[in-house]
Amino acid sequence: RNIRLGAEREISDWERTFWDAAPTATQDCVDRVQRLLPTPHFLVSITSLLQEKDGDVALQRRALRLLGERASEIDPLPSAKASLFLETVPDLTNLLGGNISCKNGEGTDQDKSQQARRNIVLQQAALMAIEQLAGHLCGESSSSEEVSVFVPSVSKICTLMADATDQSSNDHDGDEDAIRQLLSSASLTAATLISILKVRCLPFLPKLIKPLLSALCFANKSSTKDGVDHAAINILQRAIVRCFVAIVETLPQFLSPYLDAILSPDTLLSQPIRECAKDDSNMAALIKRFDEGLATKVPPRLLLPAASEVVTRCLDDKGNEDNVYWREAIAVIGIITISIRSCSRADLPSVIVKVMSVAMSSFSYSKLDGRFELLDAANKALLSLVMKMSEAQLRPLYSRLREWRGDLVKDEDDNESSIRRFSFWSMTAVLCKELRGIFLPCMSSVVGDIVQELELAVSKFCTDSSGRTKSASKRRRVSEEESVNIENLESLRPIQPVLLCLETALKADAHEGGEWIRAEDSQRYHKILKPLSKLLLSRIPESFPLIKDRSNDKFSSYEMLIGGKLTLEYGNVGGCMTALSAAAGNEQLWKPLNHAILTACGHETRTEVRRVGISALLSVLRTLGEEYMILLPECLPVLSELLEDRDEGIARMAKECVQLGEELLGENLAL
Incomplete structure (x- = not known):
């Protein structure tokens, strides 16, 4: 009081400096004196301060802070000093019962607001002290009886959180920042007590989870608004998630009645929480612990x-x-x-x-x-x-998924069918990539479906302007700028995962010796090769929806879907042709494939077709090496023409094919 009076008088600058520093220096002296007191005397002085009904809130707050700091310096239970400190817990718990609403109490609205603010400050300090006492003094060696002193604290915290959540959601005239801070402290304290008390907290679980979820839902909605303290909201979110981590890791077997609420899209799964985790490493660690705890312990x-x-x-x-x-x-x-x-x-x-x-x-x-x-x-x-x-369980599961996908519907307006087909083939590609040869028996059941998908693509992408499918012998020559007009391209979107699925299966089959593709007296091979060969000559609309590595303004849709530019990991015709040649494994099967590639290489009007064709030939030569040299004589006339192609990229790849052939044969081809 004297310090405040001195600061109000007319004083010099050095006196003002003194009075400004005096409160802090005085408090430091008090803290040092308190630390010099023996533990029993210290606790008595703290208890007497806390039990004063109309005591100085600031002084009580500093006393609570000092209590927590000194508790961190002593040995945990079962030490005698730790037991003495725990005797203060009932007094700390009593401090949690004050009114926090500015609408209740006596006096003017300003008096009610000030009293609510003082209560919140004192409650927050008490919560922090309880959390420090529990965290520092109670360990795994603590007995159930020793830690039972904190059970009433959990009950008070439940009531306090319920009041605080009601206050934050219904009373917009109150101190929202103070309420958020109080909820944050209550959540952190509850997390510590749950970890210590374990099953003793079970009776309070319904009373605790409901206000926690309400507070988190309110915080998530507030985080998307402008003009709010986002830092304080993030602290509250982290504190609540930390409390749920403690619940999940301590009492997972009792969470069944609350799973629907916990997994609500407005709370722990909400986008604000998950987005916050991307920029906040602490939140990311908590979310990871929550997800893993819920998944592994429940x-x-x-x-x-x-x-x-x-x-x-x-x-x-x-x-x-x-x-x-x-x-x-x-x-x-x-x-x-x-x-x-x-x-x-x-x-x-x-x-x-x-x-x-x-x-x-x-x-x-x-x-x-x-x-x-x-x-x-x-x-x-x-x-x-x-x-x-097991394989025996896998086959009926895959059959069920195939049945769910349904039959191929050629109606361009049936978006539901195209969505199901796209999902089915994407899933099949993932399974085939991971299981490789083990999955080939399942792939046998969908070979006919793959051929149907390829033929549907041929019927749409390989037509002339009148809608007729082009034959290999009677194509009319058109300019490179001509494109195909297809009303609903979404119906053809599944072709890319189909190609990826097929390429993955063929690679797995090549590793196993090629028996899968040569089944049925090689009829399976020819059924797949026929539509793939036609697609080499197709026209792909520039608006065709493709999955690719990155945005593109250089390659055409044809070069991406057919040639594999930017789509090596997502499915393309060129990759399927190479994988098909590797799985075929003999000259008789290579001949029609080689003919299809050379037909593309010799296309007279479309540079992009020649480019994709020579790229496919080069890929096959690199994959098969010396084994494919038996077909090199058939390739030489086309390669000779492509060496003089006006497109530098085509000429370069043709030269690479010739050089590779010379290296494998050990002689000069003299082209």
């Missing part, structure tokens, strides 16, 4: 039914695109994937149905925004399941 038979329902709800727009939570669905699918990887084979019967439900919901998603990200997440989940299964 039994799959409990987690997956709830998770699959959440995915279905997230993707069900019901005619309103604003209700689609595809990003949140991806987060749930990520948790499902981790759960599948950690489950045992004995859990598979209860897992398969739910994972299939999730996969089919994701595969059927029709909105272009988020479709490919969702498809990728669903493929990873399904692959994790397949990796746990």
Whole structure:
């Protein structure tokens, strides 16, 4: 009081400097005196300060801070000093019962607001002290009786959080920043107490989870608004997630009744939380712990039914695109994937149905925004399941997916069919890439479907202006600028994953000796080669939707889909031709393939076709090497013409083919 009076009088500059520094110096002296006191005397002085009804809030706050700091300097339980410090917990718990609403109490509105603010400050200090006492003094060696002193604190925290969430959502005239800070402190304290008390917190779980979720939902909505303290909101989000991490890691077997609420798209799965994790390493670590804890500690038979329902709800727009939570669905699918990887084979019967439900919901998603990200997440989940299964289990599962896909519908307006086909072939390509030769028996069941998809592409991409399919012998010559007009290109989008699937299967078959492609007396080979050969001469609309490595303004759609420019990892005709030649394995099967490539190389009017043709020939020569030299004489006339092609790239690749042939034969070809 004297310091404040001195500061108000007319004083010199050096006196003002003194009075400005005096409060801090005085507090430092008090702190040092308190530290010099023996532990019993120190605790008595602290307790007496806390029990004063109308005490100085600032002084009580400093006393609580000092209590927490001094607790961190002593040995944990079962030391005698630790037991003495824990005797202060009931007094700290009593401080959590003050009113925090500016509408309750006596006096004017200003008096109510000031009293609520003082209570919040004191409660926050008490929470921090409780958290420090629990964190520093209670370890794994602490007995159940010793830590039971914190049980009433959990009850008070539940009540306090319920009041604070009501205050933050209903009373916009209050101190929202102070409420957020209080909720943050309460969440962190609750996390520490849950980790220590474990099953003793079970009776309070319903009272704790509801306000936690309400507070997180409110924080997530506030984070998207302008004019709010985003740093404070992020702190609150981290604190709540930290509390849920403690719940998941400590009491996972009791979370079944709350899984629907915990996995709500507005709370822990929400985009604001996940976006925050991208820029905040601490939040990212907490989210990872939460996802992994939920996936690995909650039994799959409990987690997956709830998770699959959440995915279905997230993707069900019901005619309103604003209700689609595809990003949140991806987060749930990520948790499902981790759960599948950690489950045992004995859990598979209860897992398969739910994972299939999730996969089919994701595969059927029709909105272009988020479709490919969702498809990728669903493929990873399904692959994790397949990796746990035997071949005997895999085949009926794949048959079920094929049945879900349905038959090929040539109606250009049937977008649902094209979406299902695209998803099915993308999934098939992923499985084939990972399982390789093991998956070839499943691929045998869809060879006819692959041929149908290729023939559909031929019927659309290999037509003249009147709509008739061009034959190899009766093509009319057209300029390179002429393009194909197709009304609904989405119906043909599945061709790219079909090509990727086919290329992957052929590579796996080549590694196994080529028996798969030569089955049925090589009829399978010829059925696939025929439409692929026609596609080498096709015309691809520039607006055709392609998946590629990056945005492109250099290559045409033909060069990407047929030639493999920017699409090496996503499916193209050139890659299929090379893989087909490697799997065929003999001269008789190579001859028609070589003829198709040379036909493209000799195309008179379209430079891009010649370029793709010579690129395919060079790729085959590099892949097969000396074995393919038996067909080199058939190639020499075409190569001789291409060496003089006006396109420098074509001439260069033709020269590389000649040089490669000379190296393999050991003689000069003299072209």
